[in-house]
Amino acid sequence: MDFRYSQDQLDLIDAAANVLSGENTVERLRAFAADPTTICKSENSLWQQFAELGLFGFMAPESLGGLAQPLEVMVGVAESAGYVGLPEPLIEVAGISVPLLNELGFEDELTAVALGELSVGVISALQTYQSNAHFHDSFLVAGAGVDNLQSRSSLKLTPCNSIDPLRQLTRVELALKQNALADRANLHGAVLSAAQLLGLSRRMIDMSVEYAKERKQFGKPIGSFQAIKHHLANAYTQLEFARPMVQLAALQGGVAVHNAKIAAIDTATLIAETAIQVHGGMGYTYEVDLHLFMKRAWALSAEWGDRNYHMRKLEQYLFTDGATLGASQTFS
Amino acid sequence: MNINFTQEQQRFRAEVRAWLADNVPAERLPSFDTAEGFELHREWEKKLAAGNWGNVNWPIEYGGRGLDLISWLIFEEEYYRADAPLRVSQNGIFLLAPTIMEFGSDEQKARFLPPMAAGDEIWAQAWSEPGAGSDMAAITSKAERDGDHYVITGQKTWSSRAVFADWCFGLFRTEAGSERHKGLSKILVPLDSHGLTRRPIAQLDGDPGFAELFFDEVRVPVANLLGPEHGGWGVAMATAGFERGLLLRSPARFQEAAARLVRLYQSHKHRLASGVGEQVVQAWMNAERFCAATYQLVARVQAGASISSESSANKLFWSEMDKHLHRTAMSIMGAQAELQEGLDAIDNGRWLDGYMFSLAGPIYAGTNEVQRNILAERVLGLPR
Numbered sequence: 001m002d003f004r005y006s007q008d009q010l011d012l013i014d015a016a017a018n019v020l021s022g023e024n025t026v027e028r029l030r031a032f033a034a035d036p037t038t039i040c041k042s043e044n045s046l047w048q049q050f051a052e053l054g055l056f057g058f059m060a061p062e063s064l065g066g067l068a069q070p071l072e073v074m075v076g077v078a079e080s081a082g083y084v085g086l087p088e089p090l091i092e093v094a095g096i097s098v099p100l101l102n103e104l105g106f107e108d109e110l111t112a113v114a115l116g117e118l119s120v121g122v123i124s125a126l127q128t129y130q131s132n133a134h135f136h137d138s139f140l141v142a143g144a145g146v147d148n149l150q151s152r153s154s155l156k157l158t159p160c161n162s163i164d165p166l167r168q169l170t171r172v173e174l175a176l177k178q179n180a181l182a183d184r185a186n187l188h189g190a191v192l193s194a195a196q197l198l199g200l201s202r203r204m205i206d207m208s209v210e211y212a213k214e215r216k217q218f219g220k221p222i223g224s225f226q227a228i229k230h231h232l233a234n235a236y237t238q239l240e241f242a243r244p245m246v247q248l249a250a251l252q253g254g255v256a257v258h259n260a261k262i263a264a265i266d267t268a269t270l271i272a273e274t275a276i277q278v279h280g281g282m283g284y285t286y287e288v289d290l291h292l293f294m295k296r297a298w299a300l301s302a303e304w305g306d307r308n309y310h311m312r313k314l315e316q317y318l319f320t321d322g323a324t325l326g327a328s329q330t331f332s
Numbered sequence: 333m334n335i336n337f338t339q340e341q342q343r344f345r346a347e348v349r350a351w352l353a354d355n356v357p358a359e360r361l362p363s364f365d366t367a368e369g370f371e372l373h374r375e376w377e378k379k380l381a382a383g384n385w386g387n388v389n390w391p392i393e394y395g396g397r398g399l400d401l402i403s404w405l406i407f408e409e410e411y412y413r414a415d416a417p418l419r420v421s422q423n424g425i426f427l428l429a430p431t432i433m434e435f436g437s438d439e440q441k442a443r444f445l446p447p448m449a450a451g452d453e454i455w456a457q458a459w460s461e462p463g464a465g466s467d468m469a470a471i472t473s474k475a476e477r478d479g480d481h482y483v484i485t486g487q488k489t490w491s492s493r494a495v496f497a498d499w500c501f502g503l504f505r506t507e508a509g510s511e512r513h514k515g516l517s518k519i520l521v522p523l524d525s526h527g528l529t530r531r532p533i534a535q536l537d538g539d540p541g542f543a544e545l546f547f548d549e550v551r552v553p554v555a556n557l558l559g560p561e562h563g564g565w566g567v568a569m570a571t572a573g574f575e576r577g578l579l580l581r582s583p584a585r586f587q588e589a590a591a592r593l594v595r596l597y598q599s600h601k602h603r604l605a606s607g608v609g610e611q612v613v614q615a616w617m618n619a620e621r622f623c624a625a626t627y628q629l630v631a632r633v634q635a636g637a638s639i640s641s642e643s644s645a646n647k648l649f650w651s652e653m654d655k656h657l658h659r660t661a662m663s664i665m666g667a668q669a670e671l672q673e674g675l676d677a678i679d680n681g682r683w684l685d686g687y688m689f690s691l692a693g694p695i696y697a698g699t700n701e702v703q704r705n706i707l708a709e710r711v712l713g714l715p716r
């Protein structure tokens with residue numbers, strides 16, 4: 001029993017974090033926000049760097065040239081992607097599509113994805129709204145007859161309008177059933193969206209702490225007021241008790257996933273509200289960067305099952321005779 | 333105690349209801365934080381004024397009906413029940429007008445109140461500065477006396493709808509060398525004045541709902557001073573009291589939002605977790621409690637009580653209630669919560685807009701942290 005990342009795992013996570021924070025600056029986000037249709041993989045040097053670092057093959061088997069990393073390590077990468085507000089679907093492709101492509105035996109496609117040449121998204125009953133679908137060449141469609149890969153051009157996608165300026169949102173016009181493949185996609189999707197929410201939360205805390213040190217009122221930094229300190233300390237505490245749950249969910253699956261996603265949703269919601277409060281009037285503008293992270297947090301909160309979906313799963317689990325409860329059952 | 337409306341009050345309610353039924357636009361107007369929406373809301377203000385419904389509690393000579401605050405509450409109830417447009421004139425009619433009635437000269441009342449009531453002059457508030465938000469006594473913009481004019485130089489910010497409005501009421505340092513709360517004055521300034529530049533600031537939703545105002549030797553007649561020269565702090569505090577205490581947010585707004593929340597819950601119930609129902613009930617209870625407290629407050633005010641520091645509790649209650657109510661709506665909508673107007677956007681994105689605006693509630697009209705300090709120190713008497 002040693003519930004920590006190993007040094008090798010930490011090195012991988014750090015390497016990914018360095019690439020992400022190096023290039024994906026707020027200026028880059030602002031440029032994309034002005035026109036999210038420009039978020040593409042062609043002439044995208046960051047996407048190329050992901051390929052060079054082996055990030056797309058992060059979870060692919062070694063026999064196919066992958067790094068065969070488990071979901072909990074991907075969680076660390078997803079946190080970094082959240083922290084920088086990455087608009088590209090790195091986490092969806094590497095953390096959800098790749099394991100599923102592997103499972104379904106799409107080896108050629110896997111190779112092309114690993115090189116960064118092909119991008120594959122996932123559509124399931126819980127993911128009928130697609131973010132930046134234009135980025136992908138094709139989609140794994142779960143729960144519409146035979147699970148299969150379909151080209152983007154063969155799908156009917158109707159535009160809708162997300163508050164997140166980095167999400168070009170569309171609705172998938174397909175009737176879908178929840179099936180085994182969709183369940184597996186959802187396991188990865190819920191855990192990795194939770195991990196991104198943790199990263200977004202940390203970013204909003206850091207931005208708020210920075211601001212609270214700089215902004216002066218009544219002749220003092222506002223961070224010296226106890227009210228502000230307590231807001232931020234509460235935010236930090238929520239986050240610290242969400243993170244291990246998300247990592248555990250990646251290791252265990254099952255009910256831990258629902259707990260983890262709800263923890264991440266509640267954490268991100270609270271922290272977004274805290275961050276805007278600490279920023280005062282500044283936080284209510286489009287000019288200050290905070291809103292980019294806040295809006296992404298709202299959007300990711302409902303991906304791969306909203307709060308109700310996960311809460312109902314837990315209610316079903318807990319309020320049934322024979323649920324495993326009490327001490328000594330969390331770990332086996 | 334008597335909790336029954338008089339027959340006259342009931343007749344008044346029926347009259348308001350009938351007029352609104354005939355006149356409220358069938359479609360919701362576009363946001364008043366846009367140029368187009370602002371003018372459409374101004375048109376609506378004019379229509380209200382033409383029916384003499386804009387300010388029922390104002391004296392008749394200034395464009396009101398001379399009614400009491402209970403009638404105003406009844407009007408508000410009917411207004412929100414009819415889902416009538418938000419009041420684009422709110423800064424004028426709810427904040428400035430009571431201040432003019434208390435501190436203004438007869439000439440000022442006659443000059444400023446009727447066009448405000450008519451929707452011809454729409455007002456913005458120009459208090460905050462980049463360095464003076466919560467700490468408003470740190471205001472540095474100055475108004476120097478030059479004969480029968482003030483010459484104003486400095487910068488204001490976060491002025492709601494000042495991009496489109498006609499006038500602003502500002503707080504400026506009139507006494508050279510004065511510090512903190514002393515030496516400030518409240519001055520009324522036309523927003524198209526020579527030397528005044530307005531820079532729009534986009535709010536969370538991208539609309540230019542704020543303006544930054546740059547004053548470069550803007551000349552205004554001394555007649556535009558409201559209240560005592562150098563005594564602007566007291567005048568401003570009275571305005572803030574009206575804002576926080578009663579007028580800006582009447583219970584009807586939240587009761588109608590809670591009613592819409594109940595309907596939203598009903599239509600999504602089949603997929604919601606069990607605890608959501610309790611949150612919805614909580615939102616409804618909060619709105620009912622706010623209504624009860626407000627009727628009691630109004631009764632006290634009509635009996636001669638003045639609202640002072642306890643207005644901070646009022647502001648805390650409604651802003652936290654509003655945030656909770658809209659957060660609950662967001663969680664009900666699930667994957668549709670992020671949708672703005674367009675395909676699949678429930679109520680055309682109104683809940684999302686409402687949630688974002690509810691996040692501003694604990695910031696404007698004095699932040700909630702500062703309100704808690706005021707309550708703790710001035711009402712509860714805790715040491716500073």
Ligand SMILES: Cc1cc2nc3c(=O)[nH]c(=O)nc-3n(C[C@H](O)[C@H](O)[C@H](O)COP(=O)(O)OP(=O)(O)OC[C@H]3O[C@@H](n4cnc5c(N)ncnc54)[C@H](O)[C@@H]3O)c2cc1C
Nearest residue numbers: 222225277280281457459460465466490492692696699701
């Ligand atoms: C939607 C909206 C509309 C507005 N409209 C107008 C308008 O029309 N006209 C106008 O003049 N202004 C307007 N404002 C500005 C508003 O009045 C200020 O934002 C507010 O006073 C806070 O000031 P600030 O933004 O500078 O925040 P700051 O004062 O910098 O506060 C930042 C944070 O520090 C906290 N803080 C500050 N001092 C203390 C303390 N002593 N103890 C504990 N915590 C403290 C605050 O509570 C807040 O959480 C508007 C703001 C918003 C959001």
